[in-house]
Amino acid sequence: MRREVSSAPTRRAVIGAAAASVLARPALGGTPPRVVVIGAGFGGATAARCLAAGGVDVTLVEAAERYVACTGSNAVVVGLRGIDAQTFGYEALGRAGLRFVRATATGVDATARRVSLGDGTALPYDRLILSPGIDLRFDAIPGYDAQAIEAMPHAWKAGEQTVRLARQLDAMPEGGTVVLSAPANPYRCPPGPYERASLIAHFLKTRKPRAKLVLLDAKDTFSKQKLFEAAWKTRYPDVIEYVPLAAGGAVTEVDPAGMVVRTDFAEYKADVACIIPPQRAGRIAAQAGCADRSGWCPIDPVTFESRLVPGIHVIGDAAIAGAMPKSAFSANSQGKVCAQAVTDLLAGREPESPKLINTCWSLVAPGHGISIAGVFHPADGLLADVPGAGGISPLDAPEDVQAREAAYGESWYRTITRDVFG
């Protein structure tokens, strides 16, 4: 109860302040309110497009030349599709009624409400939306630094890393060992490591006879666990060895030169090692003062406005979105809701309490899909599950249902990428 009482006045105060500052502008004959969005992934590009569609003056800042989507990239790791199917240009965004600025955002002055860019220029804003995704933590596992990713790719930011892991798997000897490590919560794409384990196991079974996969996990429970474990038992009983935290699954050190992965209990010699390290919000979030000690960004569940810095909203993987997982679907849902809330705040009206949906499909084998879904709403100052909704696919789903789930997942991927980048 205490949290409810303390959070409500904060939000009203923020809304009141926003309404006053924005409404004052036209009266003074100033420029219309300006929104800057940093990060053109599933969250930021969605928010920028929605704002532009609503007639808001919006500038989208992105450092990369093109976007390489993580969602679906496990299929690239095992050669089921090419990296081109994950890669999207930003040309269409430049024609979507917004200003697309190809630059690195190097800093945020939240008092002056200004974003500084790598070329020395600055962008003033009335409201700023951060959608910076994740940074990998190279200070978390001894030995796993920025150079180690060549020998032991994370492939958790899609692109060169994804292709590198695919090549290493392709080149590994028959009867070899793959070591895959999953981090503790929270991290990008909760079911992702387990889909990756499933698809690598399928690859090994069909292409690398007698090869094994050791999955080292820094936790004991994970997304869609029953579904994955059922699939592993029936499909890959002699391929996957799962080591949860309780059995010593937390990686304590890696030696990239020797291709050795260590835990408190054992040492694993790998032919291929994929280390998915702990993560934090993308760098600009901390620079703007929006990240807390966890490295992630606490937000208001109605507006996605930072709990730490007024005037800045945080969406996507970087945000602490309560029960909502860090997924492309979540980021897209959040981008739309946040854009509406920012539009409301700029117009001086109170945003409605939203509902958001997330769905994540995973493949347990090519053509065999499983899913988790959720509906979320603000409760006690956080985004919480709507009771009674959501959950995972049935354990006893027949083959044709798994085939349909795989097809739906693929269809969603085409829709969402066209929606955001097309």
Next chain:
Amino acid sequence: MRTPLPGLALLAALTTAAGAVETRPPPGASSCTGCHAEGAAMGALAGRPEAEIVGALDAFRSGTRPATIMNRIAKGFDAGESQAIAAWFAAQAPR
């Protein structure tokens, strides 16, 4: 023939203090288009009759319509919320 915005949608079309007519999507609606689009396996919602969408959500919720995932999602919305979402999509031009 396009039916005009019925019952609940009219209630939702509140006038704000600034005098602007309410044009915001009802809670939940903006998430639907993540999947439901023209050409998608899930089918588009824009321009579908309100009663059809309400009926589908109701059937998914009660389990009378087979589903892979909509049975889990529909349970997150009550009858009033479903009606508002249905009216929102019914009022849009098909695309």
